[in-house]
Amino acid sequence: MTAIGSKTTPTLSRPPGAPVYLDYQATTPCDPRVVEAMLPWFTEKFGNPHSRNHRYGWEAEEAVEKAREQIADIIAADSKEIIFTSGATESNNLALKGVAHFYKEKKDHIITVVTEHKCVLDTCRHLEQEGFSVTYLPVKADGLIDLGELEAAITDRTVIVSVMAVNNEIGVIQPLAEIGALCRRKGAFFHTDCAQAVGKIPLDVNAMNIDLMSISGHKFYGPKGIGALYVRRRPRIRLVPMINGGGQERGMRSGTLPTPLCVGIGEACAIAKAEMAEESERLKGLQHRLLGGLRQRLPEIYVNGDLENRIPGNLNISFAFVEGEGLMMGVKDLAVSSGSACTSASLEPSYVLRALGVDVEMAHTSLRFGLGRFTTSEDIEFAIDHIVEAVEHLRSMSPLWDMHLEGVDLKSIKWAEH
Amino acid sequence: MAYSDKVIDHYEHPRNVGALDKEDAAVGTGLVGAPACGDVMKLQIKVSAEGIIEDAKFKTFGCGSAIASSSLVTEWVKGKTLDEAATIKNTDIAHELALPPVKIHCSVLAEDAIKAAIADYKKKSGKDDSAAAE
Numbered sequence: 001m002t003a004i005g006s007k008t009t010p011t012l013s014r015p016p017g018a019p020v021y022l023d024y025q026a027t028t029p030c031d032p033r034v035v036e037a038m039l040p041w042f043t044e045k046f047g048n049p050h051s052r053n054h055r056y057g058w059e060a061e062e063a064v065e066k067a068r069e070q071i072a073d074i075i076a077a078d079s080k081e082i083i084f085t086s087g088a089t090e091s092n093n094l095a096l097k098g099v100a101h102f103y104k105e106k107k108d109h110i111i112t113v114v115t116e117h118k119c120v121l122d123t124c125r126h127l128e129q130e131g132f133s134v135t136y137l138p139v140k141a142d143g144l145i146d147l148g149e150l151e152a153a154i155t156d157r158t159v160i161v162s163v164m165a166v167n168n169e170i171g172v173i174q175p176l177a178e179i180g181a182l183c184r185r186k187g188a189f190f191h192t193d194c195a196q197a198v199g200k201i202p203l204d205v206n207a208m209n210i211d212l213m214s215i216s217g218h219k220f221y222g223p224k225g226i227g228a229l230y231v232r233r234r235p236r237i238r239l240v241p242m243i244n245g246g247g248q249e250r251g252m253r254s255g256t257l258p259t260p261l262c263v264g265i266g267e268a269c270a271i272a273k274a275e276m277a278e279e280s281e282r283l284k285g286l287q288h289r290l291l292g293g294l295r296q297r298l299p300e301i302y303v304n305g306d307l308e309n310r311i312p313g314n315l316n317i318s319f320a321f322v323e324g325e326g327l328m329m330g331v332k333d334l335a336v337s338s339g340s341a342c343t344s345a346s347l348e349p350s351y352v353l354r355a356l357g358v359d360v361e362m363a364h365t366s367l368r369f370g371l372g373r374f375t376t377s378e379d380i381e382f383a384i385d386h387i388v389e390a391v392e393h394l395r396s397m398s399p400l401w402d403m404h405l406e407g408v409d410l411k412s413i414k415w416a417e418h
Numbered sequence: 419m420a421y422s423d424k425v426i427d428h429y430e431h432p433r434n435v436g437a438l439d440k441e442d443a444a445v446g447t448g449l450v451g452a453p454a455c456g457d458v459m460k461l462q463i464k465v466s467a468e469g470i471i472e473d474a475k476f477k478t479f480g481c482g483s484a485i486a487s488s489s490l491v492t493e494w495v496k497g498k499t500l501d502e503a504a505t506i507k508n509t510d511i512a513h514e515l516a517l518p519p520v521k522i523h524c525s526v527l528a529e530d531a532i533k534a535a536i537a538d539y540k541k542k543s544g545k546d547d548s549a550a551a552e
């Protein structure tokens with residue numbers, strides 16, 4: 001077994017012919033060390049962690065409590081403040097609906113941000129239908145919120161402010177400590193969706209005045225189907241549970257805990273805590289090389305979102321005059337995502353890029369590159385060559401590129417929008 | 419999304435990419451779509467004195483289905499009279515390329531591109547009846 005924090009982070013081999021995986025914001029592979037830690041809990045140690053009467057139950061309970069501590073540890077919380085859930089979607093639902101419902105007699109206003117993940121936005125829409133009022137804060141061109149605007153939006157009716165730590169499309173990091181301090185001063189709870197942040201950036205619930213935090217196992221080399229919600233105990237935050245039953249997780253989330261998954265997310269936290277600083281440095285180098293390599297060979301490419309306040313494992317780039325989905329087809333040996341409309345059923349380009357003020361035209365030309373633990377520098381060199389080749393080929397086929405070269409201002413043309 | 423083999427073939431080996439001299443009286447140019455919608459097609463036809471389309475070229479900004487649709491129609495229009503070319507329907511294109519419902523608009527755009535190129539040619543060569551009224 002490879003030790004945590006050793007220089008020998010395991011590698012993952014790719015099946016022959018499989019594309020290079022550059023979509024680490026969508027999900028991550030399980031770290032082999034995580035899988036190894038999980039395995040016994042499927043078979044010989046299969047007990048129900050809530051069984052109080054025999055050893056099978058006790059050892060399983062011990063394992064989930066250890067995992068709870070490992071999760072608490074990476075965000076500087078107390079393990080009593082960690083509730084296991086099925087993932088960040090459930091955690092976000094529980095945080096927002098749970099708090100809104102519990103405090104609804106006194107307060108009925110929620111603040112969130114237009115670039116949040118759909119599971120936050122959709123939850124807020126549902127709460128609006130129930131009669132809560134929701135403020136959707138805009139973001140600046142760099143993808144970050146304006147603290148003055150947040151301050152102005154908080155009223156004495158505001159029960160909770162929900163701002164994601166790291167955006168899943170553009171990787172930008174919101175100023176959590178400042179937001180937390182502001183919420184504390186104004187008397188609103190601060191919830192943050194940390195699905196893309198845990199294991200990527202240092203987090204401290206006390207230093208940052210975070211009251212609730214959503215965590216997802218599969219975004220940082222843990223298993224899919226498990227997550228956690230941090231719920232502050234001092235001062236105590238109360239929630240109305242969404243799932244009723246046997247009263248597990250202090251009544252906030254009933255259901256038998258999936259011991260192997262709990263062990264897996266715990267192990268993923270332990271590994272991330274030990275290796276985050278070094279991993280982050282390495283990824284910064286790869287991110288820098290990817291962007292530098294592309295910029296050196298391709299004109300007219302633009303990074304979406306702030307480059308400084310960004311996790312090193314993300315780059316979101318618009319390749320002007322080539323359409324994103326067409327480009328994804330051209331880079332078929334890379335697994336990436338596009339912000340182009342064409343990849344969704346809606347035909348609307350990414351709402352996140354639109355919220356930054358990126359032109360619809362440019363939003364259509366974007367690709368998201370997600371780098372992570374198993375990305376190698378060979379992967380990045382391969383990606384650069386492959387992308388440059390595809391972009392040059394598609395530009396040679398693009399009427400817009402020709403017009404650009406002829407000096408035609410595309411905005412001056414009266415296009416027939418269809 | 420999984421693409422049909424024909425879309426992939428046209429995407430990887432596009433037929434008739436390029437440009438014709440748009441000042442040439444024998445050339446008709448159609449430019450349809452919009453960057454904001456994620457697809458723009460430029461289709462050009464060169465028409466012989468006998469009224470036969472002897473050459474066709476395209477350039478497209480768009481997804482794989484948009485590129486394949488425009489590539490396909492350049493093949494189809496070559497050798498046809500203007501009237502014959504004008505009968506090409508988006509449904510024929512969508513059927514040939516097995517486009518899924520969300521990509522039907524790509525075939526519509528390709529049909530529009532043919533019509534626009536023919537109209538441009540007719541206008542330039544004075545064969546357009548409606549041009550007189552403009």
Ligand SMILES: Cc1ncc(COP(=O)(O)O)c(C=O)c1O
Pocket residue numbers: 025026086087088089090117119164166167168193195196215216217218226227
């Ligand atoms: C920012 C953010 N929040 C929430 C989620 C949902 O997480 P999960 O898949 O654990 O439900 C994701 C992942 O897609 C995400 O990126």
